[in-house]
Amino acid sequence: MKVTTKNVQTVAQTVIKQTGQKAEQQSKQKENEKYLTNALEAMSNTNRVNVRVPEFIIKKEDVLAKRKSIITDGVKKYIENCKDNSAELDAIDTILSIIDKGETKLDKSILEGFCKDSKIPENLIKDLQKVKKGLDKCVPVVKHKEDALKKMETGDVFQIKGDDFLCIKNKKGEIEPLSMTKEDYLFLFNPVDRFASTQSKFGNCYEVTALNALMDNPKTRENILKCIDTKSKKGYIRVNLPNRTTKEPFEIKKEDIGLKDKEYYMKGARGFEVIERALGKEYEKELIDLKLEELKRQGKDSTRIVLESMYKNGQEKKLVNFLDAPNKEVSIDINLRDGGVSLVPWAKLGLTKNKTIVNAEKDTVKTELKNQNQAEGFNEFLADKYVNDEPIYSPDSFAEHLWSPEFFENNLVEASFLKDNLLLGLKKDHSYYLKPVLDKEGKIESYLIKDPHNIVEIPLSFEDATTKIDVISFAKIG
DSSP: OOOOHHHHHHHHHHHHHHHHHHHHHHHHHTTOSSEEOHHHHHHHSOGGGOOOOOSSOEEHHHHHHHHHHHHHHHHHHHHHHTTTOHHHHHHHHHHHHHHHHTOSOOOGGGGGGOOTTOBOOHHHHHHHHHHHHOGGGGSOEESSHHHHHHHOOTTOEEEETTOSEEEEEOTTSOEEEEEEEHHHHHHHSOTTGGGSOBOOSSSOHHHHHHHHHHHHSTTTHHHHHTTEESSSSTTEEEEOOTTOOSSSOEEEEGGGTTTSSGGGSOBSOHHHHHHHHHHHHHHHHHHHHHHHHHHHHHTOHHHHHHHHHHHHTTOHHHHHHHTTOSOTTSOHHHHHHHTTOOSOOTGGGTSOOOEEEESSOHHHHHHHHHHHHHHHTOOHHHHHHHTTSSEEEOHHHHHHHHTOHHHHHHEEEEEEOSSOBTTTTBOTTOOEEEEEEEOTTSOEEEEEEEOTTOSSBEEEEHHHHHHHOOEEEEEEOO
16 A cells, blocks of 8 residues: 555654644743643643643643654554555545645544554545545436436435435435535535544534534434525525524524634534534523523522523623633633533434433432532533433443444434543543444444544444443434
8 A cells, every 4th residue: 555654754743843833833922932831732632642731831842742652653553453454544545645635624633543443434434435536526416316216325415417406315215405506515514524523622522423423324414414505595504403492593604614713613524513503502592591491490580681681682791701601702602512501412403302321320320420510510400401311320221222233223322431441542521422333143243432533433342332331322313
């Protein structure tokens, strides 16, 4: 294959150079050339570095050296481990090529997620193969609807000759029109980007996990793509969430995508950013409604009237301070997600509301969750409302679901942990996408777990899945 140690080192050096430039710029602002603050150290050591941010300043060269070893060694080990797998080696070669040429929005930092046991998702490999043939060929054109029924697979996006707008083959096997032109689709869900989108630094892992899971599964891809409407209002992207609570759909000018608060939204596909923005507005209304209900129960009518007035008049800064959200300078729809308003927004994205199964005794888990909520300063009414929505506290039920191929066939599954697991590299209070690996007989032999910070999937043994995972939340497909 084309991949060489030189390729890996070149990419690593580019990333290191970029990080060094950022660090130096920030250091100059602080009038200190030699050292990084702990905030900059956190920026340089994301994902799998697993280094706790110290309270003291550390040397810049130490941070950059650590970053270099993580990227270079991680990709090297990955290449060595899959030397007999030509598809995966070709995929890493294409990723390096795309990064060098800048053909898509792929960020060099995605290489940080690679380790010896990494698996590049199948859908990503397929997209990489398409991109090698040219972006124009990534959306197939068929002669007519009957042709599409024969040739297209579930979840495929295509164009019927002569039509301006695209179609998708839905989970029922029917051809369904989308409200996007080919140009808009490639702008919002560019091949590779759509399967290589990752979480930014903001704490919205549950949303990223849900969006990645929906796009990954051919049966649920339509839930994402049918949200987007570029047809109704010229120059605007409109988001029609399947289960919308607000009266009007969220809309944004096409040229404004990626400009405002971009660090709070997913890296990669622009379509995910606009859906995240729409979800934020949905939760904003839900948050206010819940708080108004709470104030009414408490008999605090004057406070309730003030809150309602601020919301109706769009006084966001006053609202943020009123609700004591953690980041004062950004909009309320961004802030409220940092307060633990929801686990996984399956219901808002058109799936049956998520259920939760806890792999532990009820009293133990309730105490653990309560302690976490108090420590992190969650509003109590939010914790009562959203932490483990309709949970089942049963180790037997937990194991029974994970053993069942039918469970994964009919549901999208999110896994989370109540404590850090350093051996597996898994973090507490973080959302992971979980899916099974089936043997020739269709039985589950292991699992793949995806951190929303990384593009790769990591194998998880059957034993580790059933004993180490503490909570699974899932949503029924269909």
